[in-house]
Amino acid sequence: MERVDKRETPRSLPEWQRKIFVFSSLLTRYFPRAGARVLDLIFLPSLGSSLVVALSDHRKRKQARRLNAFRRFLIVPDSHIGDAIMSQSAATAIRDCFPEAEVDYVVNKTAFPLIEGNPEMTRVIPLFLGTPSVSAAETKVLRRLIEERRYDICLNFSPFLEFDTINSNGMQTIDFMTHTPIIIRNERKPAQINHFSYQQYAFTRDWLSLISRPAGADAFKGVRVTLSDSAIEIAGRFASESSLPHDRPVVFLNPDAACRFTLMPFDQQAGLLNRIARLKVSVLLGEGHSEGGIGLRLKEALPPALQSRIRIVPATLPLEAYAALIDLSDVYVSGDTGPLHVAAARKQARTKRFIFRNRTAVLSLFGATPGRMSGYDSVQQGYLPAYQDAPSRCYIAGSPCRNITCLNKMFKTCPRVRCFEQVDVEALVGWIDDHLALWPSPFPIGR
Secondary structure (H helix, E strand, O other), X not given: OXXXXXXXXXXXXXXXXXHHHHHHHHHHHXXXXXXXXXXXXXXXXXXXXXXXXXXXXXXXXXXXXXXXOOOEEEEEOOOOHHHHHHOOHHHHHHHHHOOOOEEEEEEEOOOHHHHOOOOOOOEEEEEEOOOOOOOHHHHHHHHHHHHHHOOOEEEEOOOOOOHHHOOOOOOEEEEHHHHHHHHHHHOXXXXXXXXXXXXXXXXXXXXXXXXXXXXXXXXXXOOEEEEOHHHHHHHHHHHHHOOOOOOOOEEEEEOOOOOXXXXXXXXXXXXXXXXXXXXXXXXXXXXXXXXXXXXXXXXHOOOHHHHOOEEEXXXXXXXXXXXHHHHOOOXXXXXXXXXXXXXXXXXXXXXXXXXOOOOOEEEEEEOOOOHHHHOEOOOOOOOEOOOOOOOEEEEEOEOOOOOHHHHOHHHOOOOOOOOOOEOOHHHHHHHHXXXXXXXXXXXXXXX
């Protein structure tokens, strides 16, 4: 799963952009509430203004008029697991407009097993290591791939890849960054679904519909992950060896996060775990990757009587098996990180020999990052529901300084994390308890 090396610096930015993030962090450090309001008043109306959106739309239409070949598509998501999962929506949009096209998808190597069976893709190519930057070696491989495959169009969802420097075949590049003004504008439009996965679908479909009429109406519900029989069997074996009782539901808590601004503080997570363990449930608890060993420390923080209800999911469990184990759970709880998007995705068996439940309720916990862009909610307006036959809920913690610049969390320099200053643990546990009050008899992954 996603690993974050705390010693690594974020990916490079132009100096003027870096200064903006340093300034915004300093401003909210000394004036948290007033500074946050000032930043939102500056950036939301300007970056998402009608004029900027209109200019973006004009550039899109101008570029679309130059496109004239549509046989081979290349999709390049950002390099992390969550991005690899979410950006699959672009392939769905391509199939809406060009059902016979070849579609290649370049992905994070760790996420590759979750995506390689996607029927909407011709080839899934494992390339990225998931580090905060795209390496020179990865760039070289991508350049060679473009030269060999001679793609007509590349859909670029990575903000740190400049295709002008690696494209030698005249391939047209459609850059998702041109869609940024619309995403910023949508933050002021509460009814508009602003999730990255949906917006990447809408962005791709809108582009291509300028050239080819889509086959049907927009019916996007979410993305999928496809799992091998061996991964499903590993998950089933782990559940059996963990002696999970069959007479109570399972709550799976992922205590990990991609960075410190999306990681709920330890004491609050310990309080949440304590309250969950007191319900009539079995608890699966991730051992931790980015925050190594956090699961074990959380378990040890519980009273001995409650520790017996906790099963640690080891960090060595393959991501595919982890995804299948999520499907055996009735509730999955996570911050904003890659496994959250795995949980929200529809599970499918690659060989069709197994049937997944797809009945996992997803509770996402948000600190710095905007909930509508990455979280899942089946009730709140403007959210994308998880692609499960169960409710989803996005909880946004109270923070005095949250603002639109927190979107790019990797570049914030706040010395003090205030993203989870107020967390209503009782409300979170109440949502879980209310959902499990309707808990049906579980059925396992099976033939």
